Amino acid sequence: MTDAARPSLRADAARNRDAIVAAARTVFAEHGLGASLDEIARRAGVGNATLYRRFPSREELVQAALLPSMTDYLAAVDEGLADPDPWAGFRDYLLRLFQLQARDRGLADLLVTTVRTPSGELEELRSRAFELTKQLIRRAQDADELRPDFRHQDLPLLLMANAGLVERTQKGAPDSWRRVAAFLLDGLQTRAATPAPPAPTERSVLRVMAANRLSSRHAEQRDS
Structure with a gap:
């Protein structure tokens, strides 16, 4: 191979990668993280x-496609903490997450699924957002606005519930999550709180998320 040919091959490889990532972002948004990799390859115009x-x-494809979305997730926490009103900061953060889930089924899945990659970038972002979310919750509770029995491990459960709602209403009533969120937020305020069953442990919630973990073997990813 000539030296002149090598840059052309590298450029082709870069174009293929960019096309795959762009197609994956679209297909995951439409169909969730279990979407067909064959369909992603087809839309990218490359072979399997x-x-x-x-x-x-x-997992590596999910990371490449959805890392920007996880950055949006982290930004939502930062914006919530920057709001001088503790309740408004928490409320708008939760609504922002629900909205992101409604727009992107891939992200809806990702927020309640453990994704292990060699670099660990996605889980690092999730961990950072999770720690900041604890601050957001404590701040709203210290202001006596968020019910005192709400725990940080309750948040993934709310996201799981909203992900299921979004999936089932996407075609016929895509904005249904907004109405349910309004009911939910009323119930999360201190003034409306009534005794609730105990929260699950953080370990049990993490086990649920780990159980949803993506298979890393391509043999299990292809359509039957």
């Missing part, structure tokens, strides 16, 4: 072998 060569595992 090219996709698998660039992204040996589904």
Whole structure:
């Protein structure tokens, strides 16, 4: 191979990677993280072998496609903490997450699923957002606005519930989550609180998220 040919091959590889990531972002948003990798390859205009060569595992493709969305998730926490009104900061943060889930089924899945990759970037962002969310919750509770029995491990449960709602109403009533969120937020305020059953432990919630973890083997990813 000549030296002149090498830059062309590198450029082709970069274009293929960019096309795969763009297609994955769209397909995951439409169908969730379990979407067909064959469909992603088709929309990217590449062969399956090219996709698998660039992204040996589904997790690595998910990370490349959804890292910007996880950055939006982290930004939502920062914006909530920056709000001088503790309740408004918490309320708008939760609504923002629900809205992100409604727009992007891939992100809706990602927020309640453990995704392990060699670099660990997605889980690092999730951990940072989770720690900041604890501050957001404590601040609203200290202001006597958020019910005192709400725990940080309750948040993934709310996101799981909203993800299910979004999935089932997406085609016929895509804005239904807004009405349910309004009811939910009323129930989260201190003035409306009534005794609730105990919260699940953080470990049990993490086990649920881990149980949803994506399979990393391409043999399990292809359509039957």
